[in-house]
Amino acid sequence: MDFPSLRRVGMDALGPATRALMVGGAVLTVGTAVVAALEAPPISISDASIVYLVPVVIAGALFGTWAAIGTAVGAFALYDFLFIEPLRTLAIEDPREWLELLLFLFIAVAIGRLTARESERAREAARRAQESQALFAISRMLATTPSLEGAAPAVVERLARDATMDRIWIALETPTKPRILADTHADRPPPGATTVWTLARTRGELPAQWVRVHVGQIRGGRSVVTASALFRVKMEADGEVLGYLWALRARHTGMPAREHTRLLALAADQLALAVRREQLAGAATEAEVARRSEALKTALLDSVSHDFRTPLGSIRATAGSLADPAIGWTTDETRRAGLTIEAQVDRLSRFVTNLLDASRIESGALRAELELFPVPELVEPVVTRLRPTANGRSLRVELDADLPPVRVDPVLFDHVLTNLLENALRHTPDAAPIRIGARSPDPACVDVVVEDGGPGVSPSTFPRLFDKFSAPARRDEGGRRGLGLGLSVVRGLVEAMGGEARAVRSDLGGLAVHISLVAGAEPPADADDS
Amino acid sequence: MTASAQILIVEDDEPTRRSVVVNLSAHGYSLEEAAGGADALRRWDARRPDLVILDLGLPDIDGPAVIRRIRREATTPILILSARGEERDKVTALESGADDYVTKPFGMAELRARIGALLRRAGGSSVDADGIVTLGAVRLDAARRTATVGGAPVELTPREYELLKVLLSHPGRLLTRGRLLRAVWGTAYSEEGHYLHVYVSRLRRKLAAADPSGQTRDLIVAEPGVGYRIREVDAARS
Numbered sequence: 001m002d003f004p005s006l007r008r009v010g011m012d013a014l015g016p017a018t019r020a021l022m023v024g025g026a027v028l029t030v031g032t033a034v035v036a037a038l039e040a041p042p043i044s045i046s047d048a049s050i051v052y053l054v055p056v057v058i059a060g061a062l063f064g065t066w067a068a069i070g071t072a073v074g075a076f077a078l079y080d081f082l083f084i085e086p087l088r089t090l091a092i093e094d095p096r097e098w099l100e101l102l103l104f105l106f107i108a109v110a111i112g113r114l115t116a117r118e119s120e121r122a123r124e125a126a127r128r129a130q131e132s133q134a135l136f137a138i139s140r141m142l143a144t145t146p147s148l149e150g151a152a153p154a155v156v157e158r159l160a161r162d163a164t165m166d167r168i169w170i171a172l173e174t175p176t177k178p179r180i181l182a183d184t185h186a187d188r189p190p191p192g193a194t195t196v197w198t199l200a201r202t203r204g205e206l207p208a209q210w211v212r213v214h215v216g217q218i219r220g221g222r223s224v225v226t227a228s229a230l231f232r233v234k235m236e237a238d239g240e241v242l243g244y245l246w247a248l249r250a251r252h253t254g255m256p257a258r259e260h261t262r263l264l265a266l267a268a269d270q271l272a273l274a275v276r277r278e279q280l281a282g283a284a285t286e287a288e289v290a291r292r293s294e295a296l297k298t299a300l301l302d303s304v305s306h307d308f309r310t311p312l313g314s315i316r317a318t319a320g321s322l323a324d325p326a327i328g329w330t331t332d333e334t335r336r337a338g339l340t341i342e343a344q345v346d347r348l349s350r351f352v353t354n355l356l357d358a359s360r361i362e363s364g365a366l367r368a369e370l371e372l373f374p375v376p377e378l379v380e381p382v383v384t385r386l387r388p389t390a391n392g393r394s395l396r397v398e399l400d401a402d403l404p405p406v407r408v409d410p411v412l413f414d415h416v417l418t419n420l421l422e423n424a425l426r427h428t429p430d431a432a433p434i435r436i437g438a439r440s441p442d443p444a445c446v447d448v449v450v451e452d453g454g455p456g457v458s459p460s461t462f463p464r465l466f467d468k469f470s471a472p473a474r475r476d477e478g479g480r481r482g483l484g485l486g487l488s489v490v491r492g493l494v495e496a497m498g499g500e501a502r503a504v505r506s507d508l509g510g511l512a513v514h515i516s517l518v519a520g521a522e523p524p525a526d527a528d529d530s
Numbered sequence: 531m532t533a534s535a536q537i538l539i540v541e542d543d544e545p546t547r548r549s550v551v552v553n554l555s556a557h558g559y560s561l562e563e564a565a566g567g568a569d570a571l572r573r574w575d576a577r578r579p580d581l582v583i584l585d586l587g588l589p590d591i592d593g594p595a596v597i598r599r600i601r602r603e604a605t606t607p608i609l610i611l612s613a614r615g616e617e618r619d620k621v622t623a624l625e626s627g628a629d630d631y632v633t634k635p636f637g638m639a640e641l642r643a644r645i646g647a648l649l650r651r652a653g654g655s656s657v658d659a660d661g662i663v664t665l666g667a668v669r670l671d672a673a674r675r676t677a678t679v680g681g682a683p684v685e686l687t688p689r690e691y692e693l694l695k696v697l698l699s700h701p702g703r704l705l706t707r708g709r710l711l712r713a714v715w716g717t718a719y720s721e722e723g724h725y726l727h728v729y730v731s732r733l734r735r736k737l738a739a740a741d742p743s744g745q746t747r748d749l750i751v752a753e754p755g756v757g758y759r760i761r762e763v764d765a766a767r768s
Contacts, residue, residue, distance in 0.1 A: 345635050369755070372724030374731035381752050405728055410754035411617055523725045 020063040024071050027055035032078055039083060049079045049104050056108045060115035068112025076105045127259045134162040135266050142274040151274070152182030159267055160184045163260040165247040166228065170235075170271060172243035181243070190246065191225040197255075199233045199265060208265050210255055227251055233264050235272035242275045244268075307351045307485075311344035318344075346389075350422065354485045357415060361492030368409040368496045372520040375403045375438045375446060378410060382417045383436065390425055394433040403438055404519040406446045412493045419486040420450040420513055428454025428510060435508060446519045451512035462503045466491040487513070535649050538562045538579040540570040540596070541611060542589055546634075550583070553638045554645070567591025571599060578604070581649055583641075584628070585611045586619055593619075594626040601627035607648035611636070617755035621706050630704040630759065647702025663698045665760065667745050668737070670695055679741040689714060690733050693726075697750060697760050706757040730758060 031052050038048035052075035060068030077090065080101060085093050092098050138155050145151035152170055160168040169183035169190050183190060197210040210231065231247040245268040249256075256264065318337045321327055329337070360366040376399055383397055417436075424434045432453040440446045457465065466487050487501075490513070494501040499517040506512035537559050541547040544565070551561045562577055564570035567588045574582065582600060586593035597608055610623045610631035620631050629651075630644050661672035667680040675691055677684045686694065692714045697705065711719045711726055719725060730750055737746040751761045 342637055349635055371727065373727045376734075377727050377731050377752060378754075381754070384748060405724060410752070414754045520724070523722070523728055 020059070020067045020070075023062060024055070024059050024067060024074065027058050028052075028071065028074055028078060031055040031075065032082065035079070035083065047100065049075075049083070049101070052079060052104070053108055053111055056112040057115045060112040061119040063116075064120060065113050065116040068116050069109050072105055072108035072112050075108060076101060079104070130162065131259050131263050131266075134158060134263055135270070138267050138270055142270055148274050148278045149181065152271075153186075155267070155271070156182045156184045159245075159247075159264070163247065163256060163263050164253075165231075165249045165256075165260075167248040169246045170243060171246060172235075172275065173241055178243065191228070191230070191248065193225055193230040195230075197229060197231045199231070199261065199268075201234075201265060208261055210261065229255075231256065231264070233268040235268045235275065237272040237276040242272050245271060304351075304355070308348065311348045314344045315341050343389075350418070351485075353415060354419070354489050357412075357489045357493060358485055361489065361496065366412075366492070366496045368412055368493075368498075370407045370409055370497060372405040372407055372523075373410060373413075374405050375399055375448065378406070378408065378413050379417065379436060379438065379448070382414055382421065386418065386421050386425070390434075391430065393425065393430055395421075396433065396435040397437075398435060399438040400440065403440050403446055404443060405522060406517040407520050408497050408499075408517055412497060416490050416493050416515065417448075417450070419490050420515075423486050424450055424452040424454070424511075428452045432510060433508060440519060444519055446517050448515045448517065449512055450515075451506035451508050452510035453506070453508035454510035456505060456510040457503075459505060465503045466501060490515075534558065534560065535580040536560045536562065536577065537581045537583060537645070538564065538570065538573055538577065539583040540564045540567070540588065541583070541585040542566060542587070543585070546585075546611075550638075550641070554642070557642060559645075567593075567596050570596060574600060578606070580606065581645060582606060582608045583611060583645075584608055586616070586623060587613065594622055597623060597626040597628050607651065609641075609644055609648060620756050621708070624704060624706045624756065625708065630702065631756075644702070651700065651702045663695065665698050665701055666749075667741060667743070668694075668698065668749065670698055679737055679746055680743065682740045684736050684740040686733070686736065690729060690736070693729055694733055697758060701760045704753060704757055704759040708757075710757060726758075 031054060035048045035051050037043070038045045038051065052072075055075060056068050056071045059071035080090050080092060081088065084097050084101070092101065137158055141151045141154045141158070142148070145154075156168040156170060159165070167183070167185050169185075170181040171178035171190070172181050180186075180190060193215075195212055195214050198213045199208050200211045201208045225248065227250060228248050229251045231249075233245040233247075234241055235243045235245055245264060247256075247264060318340050322329070322334065322337055357366070379397060379399060383395060387395060421434070421436070428434070434450070434452045437449045437451070438446060487503075491501040494515050494517075497517065499515055501516075502514050504512050504514065537554060539547055539550055539554075539561060541550070541563075542565050547563055547565070551563060554561055562573050562579055564573050567590045570582075570584070570588075571591075573579075584593060584596060588596070593610070600606060600608060607630075608628040610620065610628045611634060612620055612623070612631050613634050623631065629648055632641055632644055663670040663672065669678045670691075671677075672695070675688075677686050677691060677694060693710065696710060696713045707723050707726055708720045711722060714729075715722065715725060730752070734746075734750055737749060738744070748761055751759050753759065
């Protein structure tokens with residue numbers, strides 16, 4: 001129950017006792033007028049004292065038990081004084097009237113107390129509801145926003161409103177100076193004071209108390225406030241002080257109400273938990289990164305031992321056989337053995353290049369020296385070089401006419417295209433066609449694609465295809481394993497050149513890897529050209 | 531003719547050196563070996579070989595220093611052996627005066643092809659007395675500034691003509707990007723690599739269009755990050 005209109009005329013500025021007296025007087029006056037009207041002709045009710053219960057209920061509802069009792073006693077005296085013979089005295093002639101009046105007093109006090117208690121309960125329930133709503137809102141903000149940093153501004157806004165504070169900010173403890181996580185008035189530096197109300201909390205059920213603490217140096221900020229009181233609540237988790245929740249409000253408004261204090265205390269707990277969670281999550285991420293890097297190293301060693309040992313084994317075996325005097329090699333056999341060794345060395349050499357590229361990408365030491373190149377200039381040398389290793393397979397090159405030149409590092413692009421083509425050649429059956437295409441979807445970009453008609457990989461693995469040592473590279477028939485480095489190098493190199501690499505299903509049926517590159521303008525024609 | 535040529539190989543890795551010596555000897559060259567830069571220069575002074583194969587990663591003397599020392603005295607072809615991923619070193623060596631390079635690990639057939647091309651170039655310019663440069667089907671008439679492929683005329687802009695001329699005048703030799711730019715566009719353009727790539731591309735297209743036989747298809751070979759060379763038509767056929 002509330003009288004907003006009374007608030008508006010400045011009731012808030014008065015003390016609660018004065019207010020009770022004023023309201024009590026007013027309702028009693030109205031009550032008396034009603035009683036007088038009822039007992040006078042033409043109604044002439046012999047005893048209208050029951051009407052006085054209304055002021056008692058109002059007083060009880062608005063101001064509690066004591067106001068209700070006061071009003072009851074006042075009504076009792078007024079009725080006696082004004083309506084019981086002899087009039088204008090507190091004396092009572094008829095002993096029956098005495099009894100009636102005492103009965104009235106008793107009932108009035110009882111009803112007043114009941115009303116007061118009920119209304120207090122209702123108010124408390126409303127306060128609790130508001131408080132839990134505020135708390136719920138704050139928990140939600142903290143839980144649903146990915147980072148504490150993101151949630152904190154909304155939290156302080158909400159707290160300032162619900163705890164009726166002029167300003168709220170969160171200061172996190174750091175080894176140097178406190179870090180302001182959020183502030184409802186972030187445009188101004190947080191103020192400080194020489195005395196700060198600190199919320200003293202006990203572990204038990206005892207309510208928290210605001211304790212005035214004289215802080216030697218000014219805490220909380222640079223500018224000192226005098227017209228406002230400064231409140232702070234410790235944010236603590238696992239026995240560690242993580243920071244303080246600060247609040248500021250005008251000194252004359254007094255101490256925060258109990259529910260506001262409770263809200264601030266609970267919000268500080270929530271915030272402390274959120275801070276702690278974020279700290280732990282950070283630690284967990286670091287642990288995860290370390291774990292993954294360890295896994296990567298293991299995979300690398302695995303890949304190296306496979307990718308390197310296989311050709312090395314083949315070279316070793318061939319060379320050993322060549323050196324064996326017991327074998328009568330024909331000239332043709334010797335030549336083939338030599339070619340085997342050459343092919344295996346080329347394979348090893350490719351792995352070394354990829355490993356070097358991968359480590360340069362990883363360490364950030366890769367610097368692309370970008371220059372504008374016509375696409376055919378880039379594509380044709382690679383195709384010419386690899387065609388002999390394609391065993392006469394279909395290797396179609398379809399470059400659109402009038403492609404703009406692309407901005408690439410020619411050496412890196414060579415590695416990219418070599419990797420893609422070798423990948424396609426190695427991982428698809430001999431009958432599957434391979435196509436290299438290039439087109440310019442818009443003047444700022446050229447899309448180069450290497451696609452094949454092989455069995456392809458499952459679309460669900462596309463996003464992971466460019467990861468180092470990703471599984472799909474090992475999926476194909478023949479039990480081939482190892483590699484896994486090629487496509488990750490492709491992506492690393494393409495990104496170093498400002499481009500993008502992505503995998504899709506090819507119209508040919510297999511895998512299509514698209515490389516989009518930054519295009520530039522053709523240089524002007526000769527000034528002296530006719 | 532070239533088969534009797536004397537070659538100095540400078541390489542500190544013994545197995546590599548041995549293999550090259552065995553192979554080239556079998557192909558009729560006579561070889562001189564050096565394991566370091568100082569040794570190499572001594573042998574160079576004593577024997578004046580017809581060609582030098584030089585490993586860039588020598589233990590004692592910096593590769594380019596050896597190249598410059600040789601260049602001060604002669605135009606003897608120098609072929610560089612270099613490890614992968616050292617494009618800058620290759621460019622430095624070429625700008626110091628080296629003629630070409632092969633990357634380790636290299637194939638012997640490739641090495642011999644390069645040696646053959648360099649020795650032929652050293653044997654004499656392919657420009658004849660009338661100022662006509664001929665390479666396979668391609669003919670440049672310096673006096674008229676015209677080009678033909680297999681007799682069919684090719685319409686070239688002045689810069690395209692210049693570029694083709696510079697390339698054809700150094701068959702078998704790897705010309706760095708900077709060198710080509712300076713020769714064709716002038717020193718102010720030595721950093722404008724994209725001019726070169728685009729012009730080479732146009733040149734290739736025009737030559738291919740004039741030559742349905744496809745002989746000129748791979749005439750100009752790109753060495754990514756380094757420069758261009760003219761593929762030796764004759765060497766490739768032999």
